[in-house]
Amino acid sequence: MKKNDFNYHPIQLRDVRVLSLFIKDNPHYDVEAGSKEDYSNFSFFHTHSEFDSERKAFAVKVRATIGVNEEPELCEEQEHCYPFKLDVELVGMFEVVDTNSFDENDIPSFAKQNAPLILYPYLREHVYSLTTRAGYESAVLPLFEVSPFKIQR
Numbered sequence: 001m002k003k004n005d006f007n008y009h010p011i012q013l014r015d016v017r018v019l020s021l022f023i024k025d026n027p028h029y030d031v032e033a034g035s036k037e038d039y040s041n042f043s044f045f046h047t048h049s050e051f052d053s054e055r056k057a058f059a060v061k062v063r064a065t066i067g068v069n070e071e072p073e074l075c076e077e078q079e080h081c082y083p084f085k086l087d088v089e090l091v092g093m094f095e096v097v098d099t100n101s102f103d104e105n106d107i108p109s110f111a112k113q114n115a116p117l118i119l120y121p122y123l124r125e126h127v128y129s130l131t132t133r134a135g136y137e138s139a140v141l142p143l144f145e146v147s148p149f150k151i152q153r
Contacts, residue, residue: 010098011110016122019061019089023134026067029083037082039127039139042066046116051107056096058107060115062123063089064141083136088126092119117146 042064049059067082094115096102102110124141131139 008097010100010102011094011096011107013092013118014057014095015093016119017091017093018126019091020087021126021130022085022087023130023136024085026082026084029081031083037137037139039066039082040142042127042139042141043068046112046119048108048111048115051096051104051111053104056099058094058111058115059091060094060111060119061089061091062116062119063087064123064127066127066139084131084134086127086130086139088123088130090119090123090126092122117144120144 043066045061045063045065047061051058064086065088066084066086068085068087092115094111096104096107120141127139127141131137
């Protein structure tokens with residue numbers, strides 16, 4: 001599929017929705033002892049639905065958490081403590097617009113490997129925006145190195 005000077009990918013992201021935005025202050029965090037936070041130790045989860053061949057679509061959920069499983073005792077060691085507990089979950093709806101160009105058998109691999117990384121910038125923006133609006137130092141999630149997607153036949 002070609003539009004203008006660009007070739008469009010046979011799978012397109014059609015919608016991104018917020019499933020949950022949660023942030024709660026951590027009363028055990030010592031603001032005075034705190035320094036610039038490093039959020040590279042966040043948790044990232046993803047899952048996907050089965051491909052719906054009638055609708056030619058599938059869904060992918062992504063989720064980021066910071067400090068959610070943190071024990072209050074860990075705040076005695078400030079480097080293991082965050083000023084808040086955060087949980088952000090999004091779902092993306094993907095459509096296979098050209099089944100002639102993308103084999104249906106390769107969709108689960110795409111949904112598991114590529115689609116979460118396509119949604120990651122949306123997740124990063126919500127984490128950044130939520131922490132900023134809540135009055136904390138902005139949490140910027142790290143970038144990932146991405147290996148090229150190769151179909152093994």
